[in-house]
Amino acid sequence: MHKFILTIAGGGSTYTPGIVKSLLAKKEEFPLKELRLYDNDGDRQEKVAIIVKEVVKEFAPELKVLTTTDPETAFSDAEFIFAQMRVGKNSMREQDEKIPLRYGVVGQETCGPGGLAYGLRTIYPMAELIDLVEKYANPKHWIVNYSNPAAVVAEAMKKLRPNARIINICDMPVATIRNMAAVIGEDRNKLVVDYFGLNHFGWFTKVTVDGVDRTDEIRKHAIKHGLLVEDMTKVDAQHSDPSWIKNWKNIQYMMEMFPDYIPNPYLQYYLLGDSIVEHTNVEHTRANEVMEGREKRIFDAVDEYNRTGEVDLSSFYTGVHGQFIVDVAMSLAYNLRKRFLVMVENKGAVMNLPEDAMVEIPAYITSDGPEPIRVGEIPTFYKALIEQQYAVEKLIVEAAIEHSYTKALMALTLSKTVPSAFKAKEILDELIKANKGYWPELN
Template sequence: MKKFILTIAGAGSTYTPGIVKSLLLNKEQFKLEELRLYDIDGERQGKVAVIVKKVVEEFDPEVKVTLTTEPEEAFKDVDFVFAQMRVGGYKMRELDEKIPLKYDVVGQETCGPGGMAYGLRTIFPMIELIDLVEKYAKRTHWIVNYSNPAAIVAEAVKRLRPRARIMNICDMPVGTMRNIAAILGCSREDLTVEYFGLNHYGWFTKIMVKGEDRTAEVREHARKHGLLLEDMSKIDVQHSEPSWVKTYGNIKYMVDMFPEYIPNPYMQYYLLPDHIVAHMNKERTRANEVMEGREKKIFDAVDKFNTTGEMDLSAFYVGVHGQFIVEVAMSLVFDLRKRFLVIVENNGAVKNLPDDAMVEIPAYITSNGPEAIRVGEIPTFYKGLIEQQLACEKLVVDAALENSYEKALQAFTMNRTVRSAFQAKQILDDLIEANKAYWPELK
């Protein structure tokens, strides 16, 4: 059996133990020779690695585990890199969320001004990562990228490193599919969906279960309950948290007004921004919820282990985030041609969107990368929304590449979460001050 060397870049993430467990649960098909953990924050990575090592010890002790902050050691001769960098950490995420909220604008890590701020921090570090992997890894390597905001990152990579061996993915659609499957009483693997949009900006148009169209059932449920079940903790512990319950619940308003398709949950930020802001706590955002919840739970488990030698592996869980990235990697390496929702260059797949748009649509994942499935033409309402968001994302990348304050202001003004150019300028100027250590200089 072929064995693989795999590096997780951004291994200080609290998602890392779940990803590692997902990898090791598939050891009979996708056997690791070595797992490398790479992060520029060695201290944080070291804490997370305590749990990772216990997971490896329990599920596949044959795997060599290497911790490093050195790129050559991280990427030398690797087969796969799973990228999940968070530039600026949760400290900057909190500012991404709270600065827009000062002006009664959506505060969210990947959508609205917060997402654009995060994008401006991430573009060049992602390009640097691609170059390092290209320099040291095997020629057949693949980067499977979770780093957010995926739409802006994918647009920048397409322009700056068009030949990069990278798959840009997001677990939001597959997480939504998990909820849909629970509503329909089937497994996620039984679903085949049709979908179009941009990352965090799309719609499910058809939902099939083993060839049977069950879209109407999902639509009816969504109009009454959103994509919630009575007890969300039964399908996903993380997504039973209050902010996620609101997110999945808000789908009912969008489906009631626009019943044709089932929206990506994050469409709430663009279609219901006033409602979202009215129900957000400006002093305690999702960043605080994560830091006080998932992050604290993991680091408390590490502290307990260091003190007592006892490890509580229930401090993390394996959700669709970890499962999905492993499923994509396996389809890449074994040419499984499995169908997933991924981010690809349009090239006519959505007939009435620009060919160079980085769209999120179904594709077959092969050893040569994704083969997009054609969607055809989309209705005017959705086309117009997507084109506005696409222009916004392109302007963010323009601003980074051209060091252009004007392009950044245009991007912030164009975003549907922002009501006026005055408001856009206030938020942009505050974010420039907060991101001095991270953003390219905007002139």
């Protein structure tokens, strides 16, 4: 069986050990010849690599692991590239969250002004990554992209690198499917879902198991409890932190008002924004929770290893994040035509949305990429919300390409999370100062 060369771009991410565990759990079906970690922060990557190498030692000691900050070394002849870059790291994520909150506006890493700030930091580094991969990698490579904000990245790459061999994915729909499966006592892999929207901005319309429609069961539970079950730690440790418990609970309130479809949890930032702000501590946001939680666990484990030569790998769970990206890669590698929710250019799949919108819908994943499944027409309320959000994403991409302050201001003003153009301008001006050196210059 052919063995693959796979590179993780963003090897210094705290998600890397979990992704590697997921890869090695499928080592018989998806064997690797070489695993490479690539990051522009070599010091951070080397620390994370200590854990990665221990994972490899336990599960696949024969696998060659290479860490590098050199793109030619990283990508030469690589067949798969898992991209998970975080430009500005968690210190800039903290600014994305806290600056809008100071103005009474949702502070979140992928939604609202914070998401647009993150997008402006990520667009050109992602284009640069694509260029490096195309220069050095196997011509039939695939980039499987987890880098956020995925909707903005997908829209930008459609314009800047339209021929890139990239598939943009997000684990949030899969995590939601996992919770729905727990609600009805089924394996998540047995659920087949219908869904439409943009990334972090969509709705589940139907859920079947073995051909039987289970949507009403999930809907009734969600109206009463959100997508919480009694013990969330048994569902997935990754999404059972206190802030995530709130997120799953908030689905209840959206379902009480709009019961037809089951919302992606991130819709709370657009539909329940005032409540979200009211219950958020501007001094301690999700960025702080991550730095004090997952990030601290990784670097504490590195310190422990340096002291004792031992590390407890059980704390580095796999979860749906790692499993999903591996499943997508396998479907690409072996033409499995598995059905997943991914981001694709609409091209009529959702009949009454713009043709060029980067929608998130079901698709069969083949060796030639995704084959979207047609959704048909969607109702007015959802269509209007999606068109507004798509206009926001399109404007922020145009702002980056054209170096346009006005279009960036338009994007923030149009965001459903921002109450007025006055607020949008105040937030934008402060974000410009905070992102000096990261953003394209806006004139």
